[in-house]
Amino acid sequence: MSFVTAFQPILLVSSSSSSPRFCHCPSLPLQPHCSPTLTFSSNKVLLGARAKPASTRISNIRCFSALTPELKSTLDKVVTSHKVVLFMKGSKDFPQCGFSNTVVQILKSVNVPFETINILENEILRQGLKEYSSWPTFPQLYIDGEFFGGCDITVEAYQSGQLQEVLEKAMCS
């Protein structure tokens, strides 16, 4: 019974058309207990999850927007913390999605330093980012603080050489 209660808010959100979308990734369970405890220090982004009582989550759900002003300002800092930041499923060394893996391999092959953030570890972050980037899926690549694109765009830009140009410019700036 407690399992059902815990998942109820997520179901409510997914069925309402005005609410933020949830990616229907079948491979991993949703994490309704996560609330953002994104902290930012000089050159490291720390992500954590904090348990929250079910009752408060249910009362908040009607006017739920994943992108709170706090999360937005944190993301502003995160995307500018490094020249290249990749929000992905899994980690650089253990990608958990083929599309994320593709972008990791491209970034490795062009030999630029890049930071990755695993969005599967924090459901609020994952939903907030979709709004922040106005982009419905992952991976999401940021170069020099700007949203560059998802997997298809990165692949196409890599093949045309445009990605390398943008990266070179970013590294010199």
Next chain:
Amino acid sequence: MGVTKEQVESSLKAKLNPSHLEVIDTSGGCGASFEVQIVSEQFEGKRLLERHRMVNSALEEEMKQIHALSVKKAVTPEQWKQQQDSNKSNPAA
């Protein structure tokens, strides 16, 4: 039940008025994964990122149920013609 290929096609046709459209269901039947090639005049003067955003927003409703959408091509009719021509003259490429 996921989204059908026909739903994806009709939304894209209605919103982007494509001169060429190819939608492939890559989900193996569950309707959660699609590949799209689209040619539209509305892409004229738009960067690739903007073009992809246009496709994403045209499929806003469907995206709620789609897990993976891969836009393989989002080009203008002129670019499409050039690509077709170069494919013809160089079939091995």
